[in-house]
Amino acid sequence: AKAAGKDRAVMFDPRLRQEQIDRVRMVERLRAGLANDEFTVHYQPIVDLRDGRIAAVEALARWIPPGSDPIGPDCFIPAAEDSGLIIELGERVLRRACADAAAWHRGHGVALTVNVSPRQLADPAFAAKARRAVADSGLPARALTLEITEGVLVNAGTQADQALSHLATLRGDGIRVAIDDFGTGYSSLAYLRDLPIDTLKIDKSFMPADPADLRQKALVRAVVDLARSLDLTTVAEGVETPHHADLLRELGCDRGQGYLFARPAPAARVTALLAADQAA
Ligand code: C2E
Ligand code: CA
Ligand code: CA
Ligand code: CA
Numbered sequence: 077a078k079a080a081g082k083d084r085a086v087m088f089d090p091r092l093r094q095e096q097i098d099r100v101r102m103v104e105r106l107r108a109g110l111a112n113d114e115f116t117v118h119y120q121p122i123v124d125l126r127d128g129r130i131a132a133v134e135a136l137a138r139w140i141p142p143g144s145d146p147i148g149p150d151c152f153i154p155a156a157e158d159s160g161l162i163i164e165l166g167e168r169v170l171r172r173a174c175a176d177a178a179a180w181h182r183g184h185g186v187a188l189t190v191n192v193s194p195r196q197l198a199d200p201a202f203a204a205k206a207r208r209a210v211a212d213s214g215l216p217a218r219a220l221t222l223e224i225t226e227g228v229l230v231n232a233g234t235q236a237d238q239a240l241s242h243l244a245t246l247r248g249d250g251i252r253v254a255i256d257d258f259g260t261g262y263s264s265l266a267y268l269r270d271l272p273i274d275t276l277k278i279d280k281s282f283m284p285a286d287p288a289d290l291r292q293k294a295l296v297r298a299v300v301d302l303a304r305s306l307d308l309t310t311v312a313e314g315v316e317t318p319h320h321a322d323l324l325r326e327l328g329c330d331r332g333q334g335y336l337f338a339r340p341a342p343a344a345r346v347t348a349l350l351a352a353d354q355a356a
Pocket of ligand 2: 134256
């Protein structure tokens, strides 16, 4: 009886009910936003820490509904995943990003990374869609990296099998795979050795807040060493200070991404940035 009472309390909690309504409304807005083509893609440079040049850009979805404030990805991506709309949204982001990046790659040899959600990797048509997006854009497959989270591959089951099969197909084309937010999830080291991946993106939470903190520094070193020992490319996220960049260079991290170098920006701004980068 106690348990039933507890369930009732949960069901009629007005705050939860409001959250449910907000969620339904968000999904409705997402659907309308897709129909009205309200989504754009911004790009954040990923810098080679040895020479400071822009090696790649990460595509990040942006939503600015007309006449209203931008809605952040941390808000609309989870709703898009829950509702399955991420399949449509993700494909549009991928197609747009490959088209924009094809010119940057031709002119400057810059590569592209695109986030792929678990729901997309569970779609039986994902590999075919991604392959078509790349072929239509003219971006060489080798210049594209898909960013996924490790949970997708580590959880055994048909979902993981489907994801692995997509990644095997796409890697066969030359497309690369990165583990995003590394260090925040499962971090099963044995799995890491066997996964079809090329790059580890070290989560921004590993960047030391305090330059003098030796324990934080030791942690970053351990993650970079681990990735290097597995022959993976290392990318550090959340590089906000010169101290972060110095530390990463000292530890032998390959690339860095963060506000120190550049914030995410519209395609036109990236085109200008690349022209300046090359002239420098
Ligand atoms: P993420 O993939 O980890 O992307 C990096 C996030 O860190 C971006 O947030 C970026 O703006 C932010 N960031 C970059 N440099 C710094 C820094 O120096 N300090 C700090 N504190 N943050 C920095 P954003 O654009 O708000 O995206 C949030 C998340 O939404 C992404 O995290 C990703 O998980 C998801 N997301 C964004 N676009 C897409 C998409 O097209 N598809 C999917 N599936 N997910 C996306
Ligand atoms: Ca990412
Ligand atoms: Ca990340
Ligand atoms: Ca993230």
